[in-house]
Amino acid sequence: xxxxxxxxxxxxxxxxxxxxxxxxxxxxxxxxxxxxxxxxxxxxxxxxxxxxxxxxxxxxxxxxxxxxxxxxxxxxxxxxxxxxxxxxxxxxxxxxxxxxxxxxxxxxxxxxxxxxxxxxxxxxxxxxxxxxxxxxxxxxxxxxxxxxxxxxxxxxxxxxxxxxxxxxxxxxxxxxxxxxxxxxxxxxxxxxxxxxxxxxxxxxxxxxxxxxxxxxxxxxxxxxxxxxxxxxxxxxxxxxxxxxxxxxxxx
Amino acid sequence: xxxxxxxxxxxxxxxxxxxxxxxxxxxxxxxxxxxxxxxxxxxxxxxxxxxxxxxxxxxxxxxxxxxxxxxxxxxxxxxxxxxxxxxxxxxxxxxxxxxxxxxxxxxxxxxxxxxxxxxxxxxxxxxxxxxxxxxxxxxxxxxxxxxxxxxxxxxxxxxxxxxxxxxxxxxxxxxxxxxxxxxxxxxxxxxxxxxxxxxxxxxxxxxxxxxxxxxxxxxxxxxxxxxxxxxxxxxxxxxxxxxxxxxxxxxxxxxxxxxxxxxxxxxxxxxxxxxxxxxxxxxxxxxxxxxxxxxxxxxxxxxxxxxxxxxxxxxxxxxxxxxxxxxxxxxxxxxxxxxxxxxxxxxxxxxxxxxx
Numbered sequence: 001x002x003x004x005x006x007x008x009x010x011x012x013x014x015x016x017x018x019x020x021x022x023x024x025x026x027x028x029x030x031x032x033x034x035x036x037x038x039x040x041x042x043x044x045x046x047x048x049x050x051x052x053x054x055x056x057x058x059x060x061x062x063x064x065x066x067x068x069x070x071x072x073x074x075x076x077x078x079x080x081x082x083x084x085x086x087x088x089x090x091x092x093x094x095x096x097x098x099x100x101x102x103x104x105x106x107x108x109x110x111x112x113x114x115x116x117x118x119x120x121x122x123x124x125x126x127x128x129x130x131x132x133x134x135x136x137x138x139x140x141x142x143x144x145x146x147x148x149x150x151x152x153x154x155x156x157x158x159x160x161x162x163x164x165x166x167x168x169x170x171x172x173x174x175x176x177x178x179x180x181x182x183x184x185x186x187x188x189x190x191x192x193x194x195x196x197x198x199x200x201x202x203x204x205x206x207x208x209x210x211x212x213x214x215x216x217x218x219x220x221x222x223x224x225x226x227x228x229x230x231x232x233x234x235x236x237x238x239x240x241x242x243x244x245x246x247x248x249x250x251x
Numbered sequence: 252x253x254x255x256x257x258x259x260x261x262x263x264x265x266x267x268x269x270x271x272x273x274x275x276x277x278x279x280x281x282x283x284x285x286x287x288x289x290x291x292x293x294x295x296x297x298x299x300x301x302x303x304x305x306x307x308x309x310x311x312x313x314x315x316x317x318x319x320x321x322x323x324x325x326x327x328x329x330x331x332x333x334x335x336x337x338x339x340x341x342x343x344x345x346x347x348x349x350x351x352x353x354x355x356x357x358x359x360x361x362x363x364x365x366x367x368x369x370x371x372x373x374x375x376x377x378x379x380x381x382x383x384x385x386x387x388x389x390x391x392x393x394x395x396x397x398x399x400x401x402x403x404x405x406x407x408x409x410x411x412x413x414x415x416x417x418x419x420x421x422x423x424x425x426x427x428x429x430x431x432x433x434x435x436x437x438x439x440x441x442x443x444x445x446x447x448x449x450x451x452x453x454x455x456x457x458x459x460x461x462x463x464x465x466x467x468x469x470x471x472x473x474x475x476x477x478x479x480x481x482x483x484x485x486x487x488x489x490x491x492x493x494x495x496x497x498x499x500x501x502x503x504x505x506x507x508x509x510x511x512x513x514x515x516x517x518x519x520x521x522x523x524x525x526x527x528x529x530x531x532x533x534x535x536x537x538x539x540x541x542x543x544x545x546x547x548x549x550x551x552x553x554x555x556x557x558x559x560x561x562x563x564x565x566x567x568x569x570x571x572x573x574x575x576x577x578x579x580x581x582x583x584x585x586x587x588x589x590x591x592x593x594x595x596x597x598x599x600x601x602x603x604x605x606x607x
Contacts, residue, residue: 095487097554
C-alpha cells in the first residue's frame, strides 16, 4: 500500500452465469485502502454473487480480479483469505460455546511446543485478543463465552478475527441487520476503526442510514449490473433508493 | 459519524460473571457431582457395607467397565454426533483379541511357525502374543471407526442411522467369526491378560488405573490442543468451523475412530474380567454409555462435555446400582431409576439455565 491511489481490489468486466441465468454482467469496480464502500441493491440484484466471487466461493465466468495490483484466481475461499480478503458473515460464524478469544483464533490457534506435543497457548491468545478488542474499542473480555454476548460484541469478535490475519479487505455482509440501535452504532464504530487502520471495507447492507453514516462511496447493483458508483456526498438516500428500485436507471 | 470513543478499553457496562456462575459450578457436571456426593453420604448411613474397602473396590471396578467407552463417546457427543455401535464394538474387539490370542498360541495353526521347543515362535517372547492380540482387537475397532467416520463426514449420512447400522453389522460379524459361540482367552499369555485386565495394583483395580490415565489425557487433549478446540467448535457451530478453515471432515473421522478404539479397549478389558468374550457380550451397553455421558453433562446437541462429566455419570449409575443391591431393593428397579435420573439431570440443568 504505497499510495492511496493504488486500489487494493480491482474488478474488471466480471460476469457470472449459472446455466442460462445471467447473475452478473460486466461489473467493474475498485476499492482503495482505507476506503469504505457500500454495496447496495435489492434481493437478487447480484450483490451476494459478487461477494461470493470476491470471497472465492464462485469463480467468475468472465472478467478479471486484481488484488494489490496482481491478477488473482480464487478456487476456494482459503485462496482469497491467503491474499488478505476476509468476510464477516451475516450470521457471524461464531461458535457460541467457546470464548471470545477461542473464536478469534479458531482454526489458527497459537501453540507452544512441549517436547513432541504442541499445546494451546491460552495466555498469548487471550492477550492478543484483548489487544484486538482494544483496537476496536469494544468492551469484550477474551474469556467470556460468546453465548453470553450482545450482538455488538459478537460483531467485534468476528471483526477481530479479520484483524488477526491483517486482512487488507474486509467484506461485511449485513452486519447491522439483526441488532439493536445502540449496537448498530458500535458496529459502525468498528468499521471506522478498520478504516483508520488502512483496511478497505465493503459493506453490504440494506440499511440506508448505516451506509450513509460510514461509507465513502456507494455502489448500487440492479439486475446483475452496476448502476451507480458515486462518492457518498454526491448522492442522497433518495437517489440511491431510486437506483435500487429502478425508478432511476443509472447515475 | 459520532461514536463515543473511550480510550483505553474499559468495561463500564459489561459485568463480569460471578465465579459461581462460571465453569464447573454452573455446569450440569457440577450439579450431578454434588448429587453424587449427597448420595454417597446417604449410602454411608443407609448401609454399613457401602464404604468398606471391598465394596469400594467393587464400585471402582464396575464403573470403570463402562467409563472408558464413555470417555470415547463423549468426544463424539461433543461434536454433536452419536455412536450407537459401541456395545457391539466392545464385543467384537474382545472376541478378535481372544481369538488371535488362542490362534497364536496353538501349535500347528496356520499363521505361526513352530520354534524348536514345540511352542509357537511368538510364545517365546513373553507378552508378545498378548500385545499382538490386543493390537488386533484395537485394529478392527480402528477400521470400524474409520468406516463410521467416512460415512458420516464424507458421505454425509446421519450419525444415528450410520451407527445404528454399524451396531447390527458389528454384532453380526461377532456371531459370524465365532459361529455364535463366542471365544475365550487362552494360551501362555492368558494369565498375564487376566492380571492386566481384572487384577489390581495395591488394591486399586487395573481398569480404574487405565481410566484415570485416559481421562487425564483426554482432559489435556480437549482443553489444551487445537484438536480439542476444533471438536468443541464443531459441536458449537459446524458451519462456522468450516468457514474458519477447520478440517471438519478429518476431525469428525477422528472422533469416531477415538470412540471405536475406546469401546474396543473397554471390550477387551471386560472380556478379561469375564474370562470370555461371548457373542452376546455388552449387548445394549451403548445405552448405558450414552446415559452416563448425558447424566454427566454432555449435551447431545453438541458443544458440551468432558472427561469429568463422563466419569461422574458412570459413578452415579454404579453407586445407584450398588446402593439398591445393598439396600436389598429388587434389582429390577435399577433400570427404571436410571431412566428417571437421566431425565432429572437434564431437567435440573434446563431449569437452571432458564433462571440465569
